Amino acid sequence: MTPTQERGATYAQVFASREFRVLFGSFALLVSGDQVKMLALSALVYARTGSPGLSAAAYMLGFLPYIAGGTFLLSLADRVRPRALMITGELVRVATCLLLAFAGLPVWAMLVLVLATGLFSPVFGATRSALLPGLLPGDAFVLARSVLSMTAAGSQIGGLAVGGGILAVTGPAGALAVTAALSTVAALVLRAGLPDLPARGAGEGGAVRETLRVNRALLRDGKVRGLLLAQWLPVSFVTGAEAMLVPYLGGTAGVALAAASLGMAIGNLVVGRFAPPAVRERLALPLAVLAGVPLLGFALRPGLVGAALIAVLAMMGSGGYQLGLQRRFVAAVPEQVRGQAFGLASAGMMTGQAAGAALVGLVAELTAPHSAIAVTGAVTIACSLALHRSLRPEPLHRSPRPEPS
Known part of the structure; x- marks a missing residue:
């Protein structure tokens, strides 16, 4: 099917x-x-x-x-x-x-x-x-x-x-x-x-x-590599931007960080519950781009309410786009190494988030926290577009029509 x-x-x-x-x-x-x-x-x-x-x-x-x-x-x-x-x-x-x-x-x-x-x-x-x-x-x-x-x-x-x-x-x-x-x-x-299942x-x-x-x-494997990069890069930059909320907002950063977590949950819930499978996969690319677009608003130096709203929107896109990759990732990896494939995706994501936070911190040292977050938004958009082949599902090929007799 x-x-x-x-x-x-x-x-x-x-x-x-x-x-x-x-x-x-x-x-x-x-x-x-x-x-x-x-x-x-x-x-x-x-x-x-x-x-x-x-x-x-x-x-x-x-x-x-x-x-x-x-x-x-x-x-x-x-x-x-x-x-x-x-x-x-x-x-x-x-x-x-x-x-x-x-x-x-x-x-x-x-x-x-x-x-x-x-x-x-x-x-x-x-x-x-x-x-x-x-x-x-x-x-x-x-x-x-x-x-x-x-x-x-x-x-x-x-x-x-x-x-x-x-x-x-x-x-x-x-x-x-x-x-x-x-x-x-x-x-x-x-x-x-849990049943005591055998090893794969x-x-x-x-x-x-x-x-x-x-x-x-x-x-x-080109397809697996592309799907791994798609799972690693956009979310790593968005998380790097999240790490800058503390130096940007100081003691009120907890509100914006809670808003970011709420946005992640909302993105998963809305995309998971209301988007059919095919639509969910087609939404992966626009949602990955959407994760970066709100971050550009930090160039205007928003206050706490604006920063929290931006965090919700960015993390909604970040949480939602990942769901559109999951079925394709399972289909792309051999079953006997499925555990390692999921582990590699998770380890790369954790590593990427740490690296993303470090890179955004370096940009903030050279500029300012709000500027670093805005730059991160632009980088998120750019890398999402660069990964468009992996973020966008392959088109379905129709069977050729039979020749008239």
């Missing part, structure tokens, strides 16, 4: 799947726990050192291992049984949080522990993503991805507030214990609710060699 013939799925159909409800529940626990963990770690480091810089570095530390883990370990997502691998990920988080809370580690050892255990985060995330197309084929898979994206965006809005409340009541050690408890519950949910591929040689080999093969 072609995308034009395929009927759009509904969120009710997605949540009718027991296995998806299990994945959704464990993911909600994961993202909530991660917000609490990173806040608690940041507070713990600050309490030990009194250094704001080290405290901020500790908060961002969970994102850095995606570069190394995505480069060297992703083949594990296809070589290990998915339920066992996901449960292992939760138990690793439990052990990490308890060690951070109660082992009395020096600060350097705490940071090393977070970095070392974080190397496997892209593997655990890739395993979850790769399960979805098999559990929910077709358009239901795309809506399932949108649900997880909305959950992640919601955790950014509510997670910091809830995490701050837990931190205030229990202190850093208690907050880390709460995170360990959430991961324990997630492990039990996965064990009870056996692999050749060691995990590192296999990861490098498959990454090279995926990047050599």
Whole structure:
């Protein structure tokens, strides 16, 4: 069935799947726990050192291992049984949080522990993503991805507030214990609710060699490479602009950052719920461009309300365009390396967002925060147009008419 013939799925159909409800529940626990963990770690480091810089570095530390883990370990997502691998990920988080809370580690050892255990985060995330197309084929898979994206965006809005409340009541050690408890519950949910499916591929040689080999093969494939770049670049620049809201708005930046997360959720909901599959794929290019257009408004130096509105519109485009690429990406990658392909997409996105924030910060150093955000809007538009072949679905070819006899 072609995308034009395929009927759009509904969120009710997605949540009718027991296995998806299990994945959704464990993911909600994961993202909530991660917000609490990173806040608690940041507070713990600050309490030990009194250094704001080290405290901020500790908060961002969970994102850095995606570069190394995505480069060297992703083949594990296809070589290990998915339920066992996901449960292992939760138990690793439990052990990490308890060690951070109660082992009395020096600060350097705490940071090393977070970095070392974080190397496997892209593997655990890739395993979850790769399960979805098999559990929910077709358009239901795309809506399932949108649900997880909305959950992640919601955790950014509510997670910091809830995490701050837990931190205030229990202190850093208690907050880390709460995170360990959430991961324990997630492990039990996965064990009870997911079938023990076999691994997708056996692999050749060691995990590192296999990861490098498959990454090279995926990047050599023109269609896969284009879809990866389309998932990485526009959103990386938009996120880089988001990172400039704090220096631009100062103490009121939290309002605009919450608005950005809200825009991401709205984009996923509207495009996922109301656009049929074929329309959703055709919208990928204009929505990617739309993500950059509002950012140009920062050239006028808007106030808080204007900045928040721009953030909503930009992130609506950023969240919505990604949905139009998901079905095509699944179709483009071989099933036996699907986990690694999703992991590579996620690792590249995380790396790109960090690089995007750094580049926008450099432009801001040379100009000003509002100018850097406006420049980022122009770059987002330019790279979206440059990737038009990957962002736009291939035209359907009609069968030739039979010759008259």
